[in-house]
Amino acid sequence: MEIAAEKNIIVNDAETVMKLYGKFDEHAKEIEKRLNITMNTRDNNIKLTGDEVDLAKAESVIKALIEMIEAKRPVDEQSLRYIIDLAEKGEVVDLESLNEIVCYTARGKKIMPKTLGQKSYIKAIEKNQVIFGIGPAGTGKTYLAMAMAVKAFKREEVSRIILTRPAVEAGESLGFLPGDLQDKVDPYLRPLYDALYDILGAETFAKLKEKGLIEVAPLAYMRGRTLDDSFIILDEAQNTTPEQMKMFLTRLGFGSKAIVTGDITQIDLPGGKISGLVKVTKILKDIEGISFVFLTQRDVVRHKLVQKIINAYEAYENIKKNTSGDNNKNQREEKQHRGFNKKDK
Numbered sequence: 001m002e003i004a005a006e007k008n009i010i011v012n013d014a015e016t017v018m019k020l021y022g023k024f025d026e027h028a029k030e031i032e033k034r035l036n037i038t039m040n041t042r043d044n045n046i047k048l049t050g051d052e053v054d055l056a057k058a059e060s061v062i063k064a065l066i067e068m069i070e071a072k073r074p075v076d077e078q079s080l081r082y083i084i085d086l087a088e089k090g091e092v093v094d095l096e097s098l099n100e101i102v103c104y105t106a107r108g109k110k111i112m113p114k115t116l117g118q119k120s121y122i123k124a125i126e127k128n129q130v131i132f133g134i135g136p137a138g139t140g141k142t143y144l145a146m147a148m149a150v151k152a153f154k155r156e157e158v159s160r161i162i163l164t165r166p167a168v169e170a171g172e173s174l175g176f177l178p179g180d181l182q183d184k185v186d187p188y189l190r191p192l193y194d195a196l197y198d199i200l201g202a203e204t205f206a207k208l209k210e211k212g213l214i215e216v217a218p219l220a221y222m223r224g225r226t227l228d229d230s231f232i233i234l235d236e237a238q239n240t241t242p243e244q245m246k247m248f249l250t251r252l253g254f255g256s257k258a259i260v261t262g263d264i265t266q267i268d269l270p271g272g273k274i275s276g277l278v279k280v281t282k283i284l285k286d287i288e289g290i291s292f293v294f295l296t297q298r299d300v301v302r303h304k305l306v307q308k309i310i311n312a313y314e315a316y317e318n319i320k321k322n323t324s325g326d327n328n329k330n331q332r333e334e335k336q337h338r339g340f341n342k343k344d345k
Contacts, residue, residue, distance in 0.1 A: 004049050004051070005049070005052045005055055006049050006055075007048040007055045007058075007059055008048075009046045009062055009063070010044060010045055010046075011044045011046060016070070017041055017044060017046070019069045019075060020066060020069065021041075022080075026077075027075065027080055030080060030081075035050070035054050035057050035088070036051065037049060037051075039058075046062065058087070060087050061087045064083050065080070065083065067096070071099060073112075078114060078300075078301050082115055083095070085298055098115075098119055099112070100122070102122060102147045102148060102151055103147050103150055103151045103154070103199070105198055106200055111143075111147045111199070113140075115301070117293075117295045117296065117298065117299035118139070118295070118299055118301075121140075121144060121293045125144075125145070125148045125257075125259060126148075128289055129257055129289045130257075130258045130259075130260070130284075130290045130291070131257075131258070131260070132237075132261075132277075132280070133145060133262075133295065134262060134293070135293075135294060136297055137300075137306065138300040138306045139296075139299040139300055140295075140299070141261040141262075141295065142191065142261050143195050145233050145259040145261055146192075146195045146196060146233065147199060148259070149161045149163075149233060150199050150200060152231050152257070153213075157231075158256070159213070159230070160212070160231075161208075161215070161231050161233075162217075162230050163192045163196075163233045163235065164219050164221070164248075165189065165219060165234065165235040165236045165239075166188075166219045166236060166240050167218040167220070188218060189216050189217075189218070191235070192216050193216065219234065219248060222247065222248055222251050226253045227251045227256055228254050228255055228256060229254070229256060230253070230256045230257075231259075232256060232258045233258075234258065234260045234261070235261050235262075236261070236262055237260045237277040238263055238266060238268075239262075239268050239269055239275070240275065240276035241274070241276050242275075242280075243276070244276055245279070246276070262275075262277045265314075297311055297314070
């Protein structure tokens with residue numbers, strides 16, 4: 001019978017132990033479940049029991065969590081999940097590089113990168129003039145871009161912020177929506193408004209918008225303009241056509257920075273049109289001053305179910321790619337089915 005190994009970790013004080021274990025010991029239970037070890041604490045000593053390999057992973061997780069607690073960073077469900085993910089893959093759990101504060105929200109909350117992917121995204125924004133942030137929902141692409149725009153504006157590095165996105169109709173025509181043109185396009189821009197309300201506060205945002213220092217508009221409004229001294233964000237760029245993408249990128253003026261965000265797995269363009277975001281990754285990939293940052297499901301900072309949903313969809317798409325023969329068969333059966341329906345009519 002194999003004898004389980006043990007490791008002991010000394011913690012400075014009882015308060016750190018409490019924060020480490022989490023409410024109702026939820027953090028400790030998650031570590032035990034994911035890494036197949038047991039945790040027992042007496043005074044300020046945490047005893048880990050399990051396989052040597054699993055113990056090494058658990059030790060790196062616990063030391064990373066202690067580092068977070070000592071740096072007064074909250075240990076939430078997402079942070080814990082991310083640290084365990086890194087440890088499971090044998091990667092170095094280096095959280096010190098995530099301590100950079102981008103800016104503060106209107107309520108004084110710190111906006112900081114929560115994953116190494118997000119940290120790379122922020123660094124790319126700092127160093128380049130045009131940045132493409134590509135990844136699934138919940139990876140902070142738009143929110144962090146907004147935070148960087150507000151930071152640049154407050155430092156007077158730019159004189160205005162311009163936010164735009166394509167108004168792609170997903171099952172509902174603009175013509176049937178009530179109100180004037182601005183009222184019709186506002187639902188498409190609502191996610192941008194929500195992020196700015198959180199970062200700036202509704203009152204400050206309204207004042208800056210009224211002065212023209214912040215502009216939120218559909219992509220069609222960008223045509224024919226040259227945008228100097230501006231921080232420009234194009235959101236939902238997977239729903240641009242190649243022509244729209246080229247139009248947007250050629251609006252860039254002196255002293256400006258552009259961030260393009262999108263998720264190439266959620267393209268809503270009608271009729272199977274090519275996405276401008278997909279095409280631009282091939283056209284501009286080797287140009288100096290332009291950076292592409294690809295975030296993954298590991299960078300998702302929403303509810304853990306979002307990460308699971310993304311993983312499930314990725315697995316499904318991979319199965320589809322590997323069973324092209326079955327797909328062709330399904331298409332033939334579908335055509336036959338449509339033919340029978342026509343005969344019935």
